[in-house]
Amino acid sequence: MLIDAHAHLLPHDYPADAPECFPRMEPVDGSDARLLLFGATRFTAKKVFFDAEARIEAQDASGVDAEVLTPMPPLLRHDLPVDDGLALARHVNEFTATLCAAAPGRIYGFGMVPLQDPDTAAAELKQIRDAGLHGVEIASAVLGTPIGDQRFRGFFEEAQRLDLPVFVHAMPVPTDRLPGSAMGTHVVGLEGATAAASMITGGTAAACPDLRLSFSHAAGGFPLVLPRAQYFWSGVWNEEPPEPARAFAHTEGPSPMDYARRFYYDSMVFDHRALRYLVDLLGHDRLLAGSDFPAMPREQPCGRTLRSLDLPAAELEDIIWFNAFRWLGLDPPA
Template identity: 75%
Template sequence: MLVDTHAHLLPKDYPADAPECFPKMEPIDGDTARTLLFGNTRFKARDVFFEGERRVEAMAESGVDAEAVSPMPPLLRYDLPAADGLSLARHVNEFTATLCSHDPAKLLGLGMVPMQDVDAATKELSAVKDAGLKGVEIASNVLGVSVGDERFLPFFQEVQRLDLAVFVHAMPAPIDRLPASGIGTYVVGIEGALAAASMILGGTAAKCPDLRISFSHAAGGFPLMLPRAQYFWSGVWNEEPPVPERAFAYEEGPSPLDYARRFYYDSMVFDRRALRYVIDLLGHDRILVGSDFPAMPREDPAARTLNSLGLPADALADITHRNAYRFLGIGEG
C-alpha cells in the first residue's frame, strides 16, 4: 500500500464572470493539456491535473494506491484582495471535492483558504470540512510572515477543533541575500525550515498539541537545525538527559525535538542519505511519502529510494501508508 501525500491538482476551468485577478486555464489546440495563466505564472498543465479518470490511471501506472491532492502552490496567492481570495478558494475547493468524488478511496482532497484574512480563513474551515475535504494546504508564509506567528493561532486552533489536517507547502518569500536563481531551490528549503521553527518558537505547537500538520520536503533545512536547538535547550549533545545549569534555553516542558516529533514531514528530500537522517532523527511514525506529482515526475517506481533503505517492515508500512491515514484523520484504507 502506497499513499502519496504531496500531489497537486489544478481546476480545469474558472467561471466566465470571475474577477480579473482569477487564474485562467486556456485550451491548447490539438492537446488535452491547458495553460495556466496566473500573474507571472505560465504553466502547461497536463490533463492528469484535472481529469479524475486520468489521475487514477496515472496512479496505477506508478504503483500508487491513493493520493492526498492539494492545489498547485501558485494558487496560494495571498496578495489578492481578501474577498477575491475567498472566492478563489471556494472555487478550487468545489473543484477538489468534485475531482475526489471520482474515486473517494483513492483521491483524498485538501482545500485552500485565504490566509491573507485570518478571520475569513478560520470561518471557511467549516465549509472545507462539510465538503468532505480532509484539511487544507497553506503556504509557509503569508506575505512574508511565517505561519507560526501568533496572528495565525486562532486559525490553527480551529483546525484542531474541527479535526482537520494542514499541509504546509514551502513557498518563496522576498529575500535579498541570494540571487533569483535560488528561489525554487535554496530559498524553498529556507522557507520550510522557518515555517516549522516558527510553529515551535511562536507557541502554536504548545497551544495546539493535537494539531495534525505536515511540511513539504521534510521542512527543508529544519531537521539539521534541530540538534543545535536541542543542545541550547538541554546543554548536552546527542539528545542525552538535559543538564539545566549548562543549558542556554532550558525550561520545563517539551524540548525542541519533542515538539518537532509532533509534526509530519514528506519524504521528498531527493537523496537516500538525507531520507535516512530524517527518519532516524524524527521517527518513522512522522514521515510521509511525497512526490509533487504531476508538477514533477515520480520516482520509477514510486518511493524507490525509500524502499532501498532496508527498513523494517513495520517502519516501512508506517511511512508508505499508515502515517498518511493518521495525518489525514481517516481510517486506514
C-alpha cells in the same frame, strides 16, 4: 499499499465572470493540456492535473494506491483582496470536491483558504470539512510573515477543533539575498525551515498539541538545525538528559525535539542518505511518502528510494501508507 501524501491539482477552468485577478486556464493547441495564467505564473498543466481518470491511470502506472491532493502552490496568492481570495478558494475547493467524488478511496482532497485574513480563513474551515474535503493546505508564510506568528494562532486552534489536518507547502518569497534561479531550491528550503521553526518558537505547537501538521519537502533545512535548537534548550549533545546549568533556555516542558516529533514530514528529499537521517532523527512514524506529482515526475515505481533503505517491514509500511491515514485522521482500509 502506497499513499502519495504530496500531490497537486489544478482546476480545469474558472468562471467567465470571475474577477480580473483570478487565474485563467487557456487551451493549448493540439493538446488536452491547459495553460495556467496567474499573475507572473505561466504553467502548462497536463490533463492529469484536472482529470480523475487520468490521475487513476497515472497512479496505477507508478504503483500508487491513493493520493492526497492539494492545490498547486501558485494558487495560494495571499496578496489578493480578501473577498477575491475567498472566492478563488471556494472555486478551487468545489472543483477538488468534485474531483474526489469521481474517485472515492483513490483521491483525498485538501482545500485552501485566504490566510491573509486569519479570521476569514478560520471560518472557512468548517465549509471545507462539510464539503467532504480532508484537510487544508497553506503556504509557509503569508506576505512574509511565518505561519507561527501569533496572528494565525486562532486559525490553527480552529483546525485542531475541527480535527482537520494541515499541509504546509514551502513557498519562495522575494529576496535579493539569492538569485532568482534559487527560488525553487534554496529559498524553498529556507522557507520550510522557517515555517516549522516558527510553529515551535511562536508557541503554536504548545498551544495546539493535537494539531496534525505536515510539511512539504521535510520542512527544508529544519531537521538539520533541530539538533542545534535541542542543544541550546538542554545544554548537552545527542539528546542526553538536560543540564539546566549549561542550557541557554529553560528546560521545563517539551523540548524542541519533542515538538518537532509531533509534526509530519514528506519524503520528497531526493536522496537515500537524507531519508535515513529523517528516519533516525524524527522517527519512522513521522514520515509520509510524497512526490510533488505531477509538478515533478515520480520515481518509478513511487517510493523506490524509501524501499532501498531496507527498513524493517513495519517501519516501511508506516511511511508508505499507515502514517498517511494517521495524519488524515482516518481508519486505514483493511
